[in-house]
Amino acid sequence: MNVVRFIWQNHIQVLELTLEHLRLVAFSTLFAMLIGIPLGMVIAHRPRFTKPVLASANIIQTIPSLALFGFLLPVPWLGQRADRLAILALTLYALLPIIRNTYTGIRGVDGAVVEAGRGMGLTESQLLFQVELPLAVSVILSGVRVAIVISVGLATIAAAIGAGGLGEFIFRGLAMVDDRVILAGAIPAALLALLADFGVGWLERRLQPR
Amino acid sequence: MQPAASSPVIEFCDVSYRIAGTQVLSGFDLQVQNGETLVLLGRSGSGKTTSLKLVNRLLSPTSGEIRVQGVPNQDADVIRLRRSIGYVIQDVGLFPHFTIERNIGIVPKIEGWPQERIGARTQELLQMVGLRPETALRYPHQLSGGQRQRVGVARALAADPEVLLMDEPFGALDPLTRDELQREFLLLQQRLHKTVLFVTHDLREALRLGSRIALMEAGRLVTALAPKDFLRSTDPLASAYVRAFGDGLESAANRGTS
Numbered sequence: 256m257n258v259v260r261f262i263w264q265n266h267i268q269v270l271e272l273t274l275e276h277l278r279l280v281a282f283s284t285l286f287a288m289l290i291g292i293p294l295g296m297v298i299a300h301r302p303r304f305t306k307p308v309l310a311s312a313n314i315i316q317t318i319p320s321l322a323l324f325g326f327l328l329p330v331p332w333l334g335q336r337a338d339r340l341a342i343l344a345l346t347l348y349a350l351l352p353i354i355r356n357t358y359t360g361i362r363g364v365d366g367a368v369v370e371a372g373r374g375m376g377l378t379e380s381q382l383l384f385q386v387e388l389p390l391a392v393s394v395i396l397s398g399v400r401v402a403i404v405i406s407v408g409l410a411t412i413a414a415a416i417g418a419g420g421l422g423e424f425i426f427r428g429l430a431m432v433d434d435r436v437i438l439a440g441a442i443p444a445a446l447l448a449l450l451a452d453f454g455v456g457w458l459e460r461r462l463q464p465r
Numbered sequence: 466m467q468p469a470a471s472s473p474v475i476e477f478c479d480v481s482y483r484i485a486g487t488q489v490l491s492g493f494d495l496q497v498q499n500g501e502t503l504v505l506l507g508r509s510g511s512g513k514t515t516s517l518k519l520v521n522r523l524l525s526p527t528s529g530e531i532r533v534q535g536v537p538n539q540d541a542d543v544i545r546l547r548r549s550i551g552y553v554i555q556d557v558g559l560f561p562h563f564t565i566e567r568n569i570g571i572v573p574k575i576e577g578w579p580q581e582r583i584g585a586r587t588q589e590l591l592q593m594v595g596l597r598p599e600t601a602l603r604y605p606h607q608l609s610g611g612q613r614q615r616v617g618v619a620r621a622l623a624a625d626p627e628v629l630l631m632d633e634p635f636g637a638l639d640p641l642t643r644d645e646l647q648r649e650f651l652l653l654q655q656r657l658h659k660t661v662l663f664v665t666h667d668l669r670e671a672l673r674l675g676s677r678i679a680l681m682e683a684g685r686l687v688t689a690l691a692p693k694d695f696l697r698s699t700d701p702l703a704s705a706y707v708r709a710f711g712d713g714l715e716s717a718a719n720r721g722t723s
Contacts, residue, residue, distance in 0.1 A: 370558060371552065372558070377575065390562060
């Protein structure tokens with residue numbers, strides 16, 4: 256109950272850090288979608304690029320997050336502000352699930368449906384926007400959902416380079432050897448992840464094609 | 466631009482198609498006349514489906530030329546060409562996220578027809594293929610296989626194409642539904658007189674629906690005959706086919722529509 260009291264006493268700061276955290280996750284997910292979905296669409300139609308793109312995204316995923324934050328520090332414009340850096344790193348991590356699910360979703364569309372559409376004279380872009388994307392949307396969203404959950408967790412580490420967010424509590428608590436402070440960061444972060452998981456999951460089911 | 470009445474609607478001129486080292490079609494010559502139902506008959510891998518896809522350019526020939534209404538189809542705008550040809554496949558390929566109405570109206574819609582004309586046309590087509598008007602608002606997964614295939618035919622007819630390509634459209638249906646759809650196809654064709662290129666491996670279906678049967682084997686055209694001549698053909702492959710299908714074919718070839 257100490258934790259609850261601690262959070263209550265510091266609720267303004269908890270709220271601030273939660274909003275900061277959300278901001279990091281929201282921007283990085285947005286950028287990852289803007290890059291990842293078109294990239295996934297391209298590799299679904301150009302088999303030549305499939306392997307290199309997925310392999311690159313995979314490699315990024317294997318870089319330890321603390322190391323990636325460090326690597327990016329000397330980058331000119333980005334290195335000046337910790338939140339820019341954090342957003343870039345989180346974007347990179349979010350790419351893999353989004354690219355992969357966009358690719359899988361589009362490749363999973365029934366071949367007969369695409370062939371019938373093409374045979375009837377739909378242009379390639381009509382096929383993509385009226386047939387392939389609507390049918391792939393729930394698979395793409397489940398990739399976004401995974402990306403968000405990963406980002407909420409990883410964003411706590413961004414506090415190590417001073418990007419703010421709920422990680423501040425966690426690092427501070429570690430330094431002070433105080434469980435209450437750690438939990439004041441960890442509990443809201445876990446709730447955020449659960450909430451995002453639930454919210455996007457709901458959207459995913461709503462948009463599920465029959 | 467209008468071709469002379471006697472000129473074929475679809476014409477294969479010495480067409481070959483080769484992919485990944487496999488010769489799928491070689492020296493294929495065939496003419497489909499206006500208003501006839503030409504059935505491509507042959508076993509799996511004989512090149513029937515390939516021939517069909519060469520017409521609407523889902524595939525391009527390695528050599529030779531295909532003319533549609535007198536124009537080499539490589540010279541035509543591919544999107545215009547496909548929209549002017551109805552296409553029905555075995556798996557139907559209805560868009561699962563569209564209502565039946567939107568499925569049928571897709572080509573008219575991308576062709577820019579006004580909404581009320583599309584609606585009227587959809588209702589007309591539903592009636593034509595024997596579906597109830599309220600089917601319009603349903604989704605493909607709510608229909609039976611036979612109903613879906615009817616929708617597939619209606620969709621192919623939507624923009625009133627002169628030419629229909631049908632790739633084993635009734636192949637996946639149970640015998641009773643298939644019989645029903647074959648009968649309705651004959652009735653429909655009596656009214657509409659489309660030029661139809663129809664693929665099947667079922668001799669009975671070929672005899673019943675075709676005005677001519679083109680027998681294919683290993684990428685070559687063996688012979689093209691009217692159903693009754695096909696039954697009497699001395700060609701070894703044709704007679705092998707007839708033997709394999711056994712008795713009762715004469716009556717099928719009489720094409721009773723009742």
